[in-house]
Amino acid sequence: xxxxxxxxxxxxxxxxxxxxxxxxxxxxxxxxxxxxxxxxxxxxxxxxxxxxxxxxxxxxxxxxxxxxxxxxxxxxxxxxxxxxxxxxxxxxxxxxxxxxxxxxxxxxxxxxxxxxxxxxxxxxxxxxxxxxxxxxxxxxxxxxxxxxxxxxxxxxxxxxxxxxxxxxxxxxxxxxxxxxxxxxxxxxxxxxxxxxxxxxxxxxxxxxxxxxxxxxxxxxxxxxxxxxxxxxxxxxxxxxxxxxxxxxxxxxxxxxxxxxxxxxxxxxxxxxxxxxxxxxxxxxxxxxxxxxxxxxxxxxxxxxxxxxxxxxxxxxxxxxxxxxxxxxxxx
Amino acid sequence: xxxxxxxxxxxxxxxxxxxxxxxxxxxxxxxxxxxxxxxxxxxxxxxxxxxxxxxxxxxxxxxxxxxxxxxxxxxxxxxxxxxxxxxxxxxxxxxxxxxxxxxxxxxxxxxxxxxxxxxxxxxxxxxxxxxxxxxxxxxxxxxxxxxxxxxxxxxxxxxxxxxxxxxxxxxxxxxxxxxxxxxxxxxxxxxxxxxxxxxxxxxxxxxxxxxxxxxxxxxxxxxxxxxxxxxxxxxxxxxxxxxxxxxxxxxxxxxxxxxxxxxxxxxxxxxxxxxxxxxxxxxxxxxxxxxxxxxxxxxxxxxxxxxxxxxxxxxxxxxxxxxxxxxxxxxxxxxxxxxxxxxxxxxxxxxxxxxxxxxxxxxxxxxxxxxxxxxxxxxxxxxxxxxxxxxxxxxxxxxxxxxxxxxxxxxxxxxxxxxxxxxxxxxxxxxxxxxxxxxxxxxxxxxxxxxxxxxxxxxxxxxxxxxxxxxxxxxxxxxxxxxxxxxxxxxxxxxxxxxx
Numbered sequence: 001x002x003x004x005x006x007x008x009x010x011x012x013x014x015x016x017x018x019x020x021x022x023x024x025x026x027x028x029x030x031x032x033x034x035x036x037x038x039x040x041x042x043x044x045x046x047x048x049x050x051x052x053x054x055x056x057x058x059x060x061x062x063x064x065x066x067x068x069x070x071x072x073x074x075x076x077x078x079x080x081x082x083x084x085x086x087x088x089x090x091x092x093x094x095x096x097x098x099x100x101x102x103x104x105x106x107x108x109x110x111x112x113x114x115x116x117x118x119x120x121x122x123x124x125x126x127x128x129x130x131x132x133x134x135x136x137x138x139x140x141x142x143x144x145x146x147x148x149x150x151x152x153x154x155x156x157x158x159x160x161x162x163x164x165x166x167x168x169x170x171x172x173x174x175x176x177x178x179x180x181x182x183x184x185x186x187x188x189x190x191x192x193x194x195x196x197x198x199x200x201x202x203x204x205x206x207x208x209x210x211x212x213x214x215x216x217x218x219x220x221x222x223x224x225x226x227x228x229x230x231x232x233x234x235x236x237x238x239x240x241x242x243x244x245x246x247x248x249x250x251x252x253x254x255x256x257x258x259x260x261x262x263x264x265x266x267x268x269x270x271x272x273x274x275x276x277x278x279x280x281x282x283x284x285x286x287x288x289x290x291x292x293x294x295x296x297x298x299x300x301x302x303x304x305x306x307x308x309x310x311x312x313x314x315x316x317x318x319x320x321x322x323x324x325x326x327x328x329x330x331x
Numbered sequence: 332x333x334x335x336x337x338x339x340x341x342x343x344x345x346x347x348x349x350x351x352x353x354x355x356x357x358x359x360x361x362x363x364x365x366x367x368x369x370x371x372x373x374x375x376x377x378x379x380x381x382x383x384x385x386x387x388x389x390x391x392x393x394x395x396x397x398x399x400x401x402x403x404x405x406x407x408x409x410x411x412x413x414x415x416x417x418x419x420x421x422x423x424x425x426x427x428x429x430x431x432x433x434x435x436x437x438x439x440x441x442x443x444x445x446x447x448x449x450x451x452x453x454x455x456x457x458x459x460x461x462x463x464x465x466x467x468x469x470x471x472x473x474x475x476x477x478x479x480x481x482x483x484x485x486x487x488x489x490x491x492x493x494x495x496x497x498x499x500x501x502x503x504x505x506x507x508x509x510x511x512x513x514x515x516x517x518x519x520x521x522x523x524x525x526x527x528x529x530x531x532x533x534x535x536x537x538x539x540x541x542x543x544x545x546x547x548x549x550x551x552x553x554x555x556x557x558x559x560x561x562x563x564x565x566x567x568x569x570x571x572x573x574x575x576x577x578x579x580x581x582x583x584x585x586x587x588x589x590x591x592x593x594x595x596x597x598x599x600x601x602x603x604x605x606x607x608x609x610x611x612x613x614x615x616x617x618x619x620x621x622x623x624x625x626x627x628x629x630x631x632x633x634x635x636x637x638x639x640x641x642x643x644x645x646x647x648x649x650x651x652x653x654x655x656x657x658x659x660x661x662x663x664x665x666x667x668x669x670x671x672x673x674x675x676x677x678x679x680x681x682x683x684x685x686x687x688x689x690x691x692x693x694x695x696x697x698x699x700x701x702x703x704x705x706x707x708x709x710x711x712x713x714x715x716x717x718x719x720x721x722x723x724x725x726x727x728x729x730x731x732x733x734x735x736x737x738x739x740x741x742x743x744x745x746x747x748x749x750x751x752x753x754x755x756x757x758x759x760x761x762x763x764x765x766x767x768x769x770x771x772x773x774x775x776x777x778x779x780x781x782x783x784x785x786x787x788x789x790x791x792x793x794x795x796x797x798x799x800x801x802x803x804x805x806x807x808x809x810x811x812x813x814x815x816x817x818x819x820x821x822x823x824x825x826x827x828x829x830x831x
Binding site: 182197204261 | 692
């Protein structure tokens with residue numbers, strides 16, 4: 001167990017350093033940044049990003065990608081809102097989470113069983129789920145102010161700790177164990193590194209890949225419930241930026257976009273970086289467009305830096321070398 | 332050297348890759364209008380020599396002369412411009428373009444500016460095909476062609492520019508008998524035009540049909556160059572190609588032979604092999620050998636459940652077994668050491684323990700849990716038993732030597748406790764010391780009543796280690812021998828189909 005923690009910490013070292021620099025810089029330029037209310041706010045929002053990033057990290061580890069998270073969150077929010085109007089909180093949550101899993105499994109089936117490109121499939125899911133969610137509500141939010149206790153999920157506390165943070169911590173512990181301590185988790189990683197080797201060793205690669213998307217769906221549904229609770233309403237366009245934030249967070253934290261490599265501590269640190277950055281830029285009154293530019297640039301930078309760390313700069317420069325003589329990626 | 336027919340020559344060419352010498356002091360020559368066979372086992376240096384001639388790699392020492400002038404090709408494109416053309420097994424054609432467009436792709440006839448002249452494209456392509464004596468509709472898309480037609484288009488493309496040397500890498504490996512005849516007719520026309528053809532093949536019977544001279548390579552050196560005529564002793568050529576190996580490299584220890592472990596009756600998987608029957612008993616090492624492309628490798632994959640057979644029956648321990656997936660084969664106690672260690676056998680980026688337990692993850696704890704202590708003890712156990720040299724638990728498998736990597740693959744299946752191990756080229760690219768250790772592991776397995784299917788093109792290895800030997804030729808079992816009683820010549824004759 002100690003050994004595992006050691007390698008995990010080292011792997012997240014670069015991300016932690018970036019986080020420290022970011023926090024120090026914002027603290028110097030903007031006194032409100034370290035205000036306890038703002039800090040608690042950052043953690044509460046970060047918890048949402050963390051859940052989505054875990055989902056994205058699982059999918060990335062299996063060697064695929066999920067662009068549909070934002071519209072899935074919107075769709076789940078609408079489903080939750082509609083059922084909260086009729087049933088109690090517990091049944092509605094069950095329905096919402098099951099919806100997330102079911103759609104994740106459907107996506108995973110298309111990607112892993114029918115071997116279709118994840119990029120296109122999840123892109124298609126993004127469009128159709130957004131359409132479906134808007135159709136169900138005629139594009140209007142469903143007010144949920146009257147639903148007793150629902151606001152607790154996003155805004156409540158257990159002791160001094162916000163409930164979303166509690167959920168994120170529990171998710172971290174469970175998923176980390178699942179990844180490192182079960183045959184299922186090992187298979188996800190093997191699948192991401194080299195699907196053929198995993199299959200030739202008798203691993204159930206298709207079922208595992210489908211389940212990975214199912215887990216991502218569950219996590220996105222949980223994030224969607226928290227977000228809906230915070231705004232007291234179900235919204236079809238709840239979080240269109242979610243998949244991109246999650247991919248950025250995973251990449252910045254050090255999860256490989258080539259599959260196999262990465263862990264949940266890296267994903268956590270990445271999500272904290274993204275949330276801190278957005279929060280700090282907001283406090284500094286940086287315009288939305290400049291923020292978009294900054295975030296985009298950071299995603300690109302993170303991916304390039306990661307790629308160089310994984311395979312070196314050579315393949316980027318040496319485009320003339322025949323494929324079979326190019327250096328293989330090194331660790 | 333005043334041979335006016337001399338087209339291409341290499342003088343004292345050597346090439347080393349990290350850890351291996353690929354070619355040593357190679358002097359090879361090609362005349363105008365000849366078909367020159369290049370023979371050698373895997374790893375003999377054929378590909379390296381071809382890569383040097385066609386500009387893919389530069390020699391460390393020595394020089395290449397084209398028409399008696401020294402040349403240094405910086406890239407395959409330079410070699411192509413100088414007239415050295417290579418036809419690979421995987422054709423370099425663009426599927427969604429027409430035959431005419433593919434043939435003229437290097438210098439398409441223009442109408443004006445960047446615009447291609449469609450009619451002249453077709454007439455130019457038709458001219459070239461006509462010179463080859465074949466008729467293919469130049470408007471058809473390449474993706475709609477049969478493999479043999481694609482090959483002809485690829486050849487026509489190579490000849491569309493001023494070709495002098497044509498390198499053909501196993502051109503008949505996917506062709507039927509009729510198609511081979513057509514190809515040979517084309518080759519005869521090409522050589523009549525003064526082009527020199529370097530022809531790589533594993534099929535000795537093609538020597539007499541089309542070849543003028545033959546050069547044999549082994550371990551990176553030329554063993555000899557011979558005129559192909561009635562005086563040529565095929566057995567000598569084969570012996571030069573495979574070499575004589577010292578017997579004590581093969582520490583075979585006979586084990587008690589038990590009941591039938593695995594049997595196949597009339598299994599087929601087209602087009603690779605058909606109507607194959609074989610049986611493997613407990614305690615046996617069964618060698619399966621043949622030339623590359625004989626169908627023995629697909630046969631191994633079918634036995635291990637990678638692909639289901641089209642027809643035929645498989646029984647495991649006497650009971651009918653449906654082996655249609657790798658997981659199914661494993662459930663029947665069959666494991667596979669695939670031919671490509673780094674791409675199929677190991678996840679080279681993962682640490683050694685993760686690779687060792689990959690096939691037995693479900694046995695490391697209850698209900699799919701992994702107990703770290705169990706995993707660590709399995710890792711230590713196999714590192715010990717197979718003397719795998721590994722710096723530490725966290726070392727990525729890629730950092731191990733080839734021999735140690737292969738031991739990790741074997742450990743993966745021993746940890747799964749399989750009773751039948753199907754091994755494809757298990758000692759390819761492994762040094763002698765590690766090879767012997769791997770043979771000893773096979774011995775230990777058979778002593779425990781397990782079985783090994785040794786699928787290999789290393790004929791010495793098959794002869795040295797097998798209790799029984801099956802020879803596969805052209806997708807069928809050509810012969811079966813008692814491994815202890817058969818002599819080398821007999822097996823090689825069966826493998827190459829050569830008779831004197």
